[in-house]
Amino acid sequence: MRVVIARCSVDYQGALQAHLPLATRLLMVKADGSVLIHSDGGSYKPLNWMAPPCTMAELEPDDLERQEGVQSIWLVRHGKREDTLRIRLHDVLSDTSHDLGVDPGLVKDGVESQLQALLAEHVQTLGLGWTLLRREYHTAIGPVDLLCRDRDGRTVAVEIKRRGEIDGVEQLTRYLELLNRDPHLAPVAGVFAAQVIKPQAKVLATDRGIRCVTLDYEALRGLDDAESRLF
Structure with a gap:
């Protein structure tokens, strides 16, 4: 799992369009390819996400984006639909990766x-x-x-x-x-x-x-x- 904390803006295009203005957020890229964008609130639910199957490419910003302070761009495309997430990263505060291994799944107590x-x-x-x-x-x-x-x-x-x-x-x-x-x-x-x-x-x-x-x-x-x- 890759965990990134960064100031970023996000644009989603698909069945509808959505925009997240520039703010500090948590970005998660999981081994299954899913990408989730979290704020420091709203409980467990991400602000936006792309579920697998999907692919992610890291692109260089164009000149105008560089002038706006964009350091890099994540372009996430869904494998079966035309949905895309375009994440513009301005300041990356933390970027770490961890191998979590195979999860045994939830074991409920009191079943x-x-x-x-x-x-x-x-x-x-x-x-x-x-x-x-x-x-x-x-x-x-x-x-x-x-x-x-x-x-x-x-x-x-x-x-x-x-x-x-x-x-x-x-x-x-x-x-x-x-x-x-x-x-x-x-x-x-x-x-x-x-x-x-x-x-x-x-x-x-x-x-x-x-x-x-x-x-x-x-x-x-x-x-x-x-x-x-x-x-």
């Missing part, structure tokens, strides 16, 4: 698979005397996250989401309809578990006799003992 594994390990979070029968209990329409047995010996299907919405309740409803056809499992109750459950989903679940449980991810990981807190 549904992690919640499922934690809840399976601590199934008594759902109730004293509960036991886990199976994770990913397969059905003809997909796997039920957890199949459990409560303290009274009843079968319970648990659907786990990060955000509990109506679609999740509908999904659990379909599982329950199918599971309750199996005389070895019926009657099967349902638990809809999520870190956050939307009010509409909670109303629908309650109407269908499904219990809602809000999961405390940090507590499941053993990082937050709710019983030892003052507030």
Whole structure:
């Protein structure tokens, strides 16, 4: 990645035309060919950019541009469209390049698979005397996250989401309809578990006799003992 801090102006031509007047900005040229222009504000979004496939050439300014103080010009062309970025650099304050290597990608903490594994390990979070029968209990329409047995010996299907919405309740409803056809499992109750459950989903679940449980991810990981807190 090449990172340049410079006083520059930028002209974009394509489906529309845009101009950034002379100012100090951050220019990024990535290994995939993309070019991004950032200011020291506006959060993460660049002021302008060119996404790959594209090519960049560094040109010499003409006499008039030199008189205006332009030191060099970046001309970025898109590979499939007529879009161009013309970046006129006046004063280059910093110009560095770094090999970042291959990025492993974003690893999300608290995704549904992690919640499922934690809840399976601590199934008594759902109730004293509960036991886990199976994770990913397969059905003809997909796997039920957890199949459990409560303290009274009843079968319970648990659907786990990060955000509990109506679609999740509908999904659990379909599982329950199918599971309750199996005389070895019926009657099967349902638990809809999520870190956050939307009010509409909670109303629908309650109407269908499904219990809602809000999961405390940090507590499941053993990082937050709710019983030892003052507030």
